[in-house]
Amino acid sequence: MKVLILAGGRSKRMGRDKANIVRPDGTRQLDYIFELAKSVSDDVSLSSNDPSVQLPGIDSIPDALPENGPLGAMLTFGSLVEHTGTVLIIGCDLFLLDRPTLEALIGGHRQDAYATCFSNRIDGRPEPLCAIYSEAALDRLDNVVLERDGKCARHFIESLNPTLLQPPNPVALDNANSPHDLDEAFAKLTHGVTPKTVRILYFAKLREARGLDEEAVETLACTCAGLYEELRFRHRLPLDIDSLRCARNGDFCDWDTLLEPDDEIVFIPPVAGG
Incomplete structure (x- = not known):
């Protein structure tokens, strides 16, 4: 071959x-x-x-x-x-x-x-x-x-x-197209891949697109950016990551912040007209 x-x-x-x-x-x-x-x-x-x-x-x-x-x-x-x-x-x-x-x-x-x-x-x-x-x-x-x-x-x-x-390693084919994707891939290589459940709160345009205010999500992501890209791909969310801010457990955070089980994550869209 x-x-x-x-x-x-x-x-x-x-x-x-x-x-x-x-x-x-x-x-x-x-x-x-x-x-x-x-x-x-x-x-x-x-x-x-x-x-x-x-x-x-x-x-x-x-x-x-x-x-x-x-x-x-x-x-x-x-x-x-x-x-x-x-x-x-x-x-x-x-x-x-x-x-x-x-x-x-x-x-x-x-x-x-x-x-x-x-x-x-x-x-x-x-x-x-x-x-x-x-x-x-x-x-x-x-x-x-x-x-x-x-x-x-x-x-x-x-x-x-x-x-x-079905791949034996579920994340083996996750590719990296952006710096955020690369941070996520390197986090997986460094910290390993462990399924975790987090709570997502949706606001404004994301709430409209998702059709709900919040949900519990099981994810293989290591970072907040990786989590958002999973959700964006799964639900065809309309906003690119660079147009959003992220908060973890009530505090604004960087996109490469590592996730922990039971975290509460908010993806914050731009203010309408802002």
Whole structure:
């Protein structure tokens, strides 16, 4: 099985290249993902257009279609590599990915499946950037990238009717797209992941969107930011985190404040007209 590491994203929300971010243990993220990939395959390739995002001894494959996101990188790989066979695609921004998760993915793959992947822990939809694709699946990309949604890797993998698995580590596929997400990922790596129940109070636009004043929520988040992003994704809340303030147990707090069981959390929207 071949492995293709995708490290060509522009990281606009993060504000810096995610592949070169240093993890809490001092390891560069790209090197961490590379070691994981090598633990399951002897045939590892890297997709990157950035000269600073390189791996020793590995020739990176320039993405000829960067405007098409991950699908463009996958199509480029398929067009340049003969007899791709089965390919494990790994996004470089998976800071919580671990070897047992990759081993579970490989162990659950059927040779007759177009694709095998994990379901998202919140909405249950397929996760396309830690997934196994057959050569026949990659052959479909020529037509897909020409379509209107040719940038959406999730739509593509859903079209393949993939074998859908549950990850052994529920947060392994939580990605990091912003500095707040990165703080949350690093908090999980440093403090571990423990389910906890907290009470959420909703006000103004968030109360309207949620349709209630308060609720008890079980979460795997470590920080207030991680909690809000879980809720925003689950309930399609309309406000971005940067437009809110946060309070914990009656006091304003920073977004990277660690959560404790039974905390009372308030996400405070901007004042109307303010």
